[in-house]
Amino acid sequence: MLLKLFVTGKTPRSRKTIDNVKSAFKARLSENAIPEVIDVLDRPQQAQEEEVLVTPTLIRLIPTSVRRLIGDFSDGNKAFDLLDFGGETS
Numbered sequence: 001m002l003l004k005l006f007v008t009g010k011t012p013r014s015r016k017t018i019d020n021v022k023s024a025f026k027a028r029l030s031e032n033a034i035p036e037v038i039d040v041l042d043r044p045q046q047a048q049e050e051e052v053l054v055t056p057t058l059i060r061l062i063p064t065s066v067r068r069l070i071g072d073f074s075d076g077n078k079a080f081d082l083l084d085f086g087g088e089t090s
Contacts, residue, residue: 002061003035003083006052010039017056017073024076058083 005021007014018037025034040047040055050059060067060083073079 003033004038004050004059004061005035006038006040006047006050006055006057006059008039008055009041013072014039014056020073020076021058021079022076024080028077028080 003025005018007017022034035058038046040052052059054070056071056073058069058073058079067083069079069082071079
């Protein structure tokens with residue numbers, strides 16, 4: 001499984017988004033399923049390659065088709081459900 005979470009800077013909002021997503025994913029998947037966090041200010045090239053236009057954006061690249069979510073992810077569990085892992089939860 002390959003997940004990427006794009007955020008902008010090291011702001012309180014970015015930190016909250018990262019915490020929400022990580023805690024939801026840790027609770028429902030293995031440790032190695034935690035999204036890679038990418039700060040678009042530090043790595044703009046990667047954001048461009050993934051066609052990320054706004055942040056925060058969460059992308060599921062594997063399994064099956066690519067799925068993208070955009071928002072604050074205040075409900076990390078809802079974000080998890082929307083990514084539709086097809087029964088891959090632990």
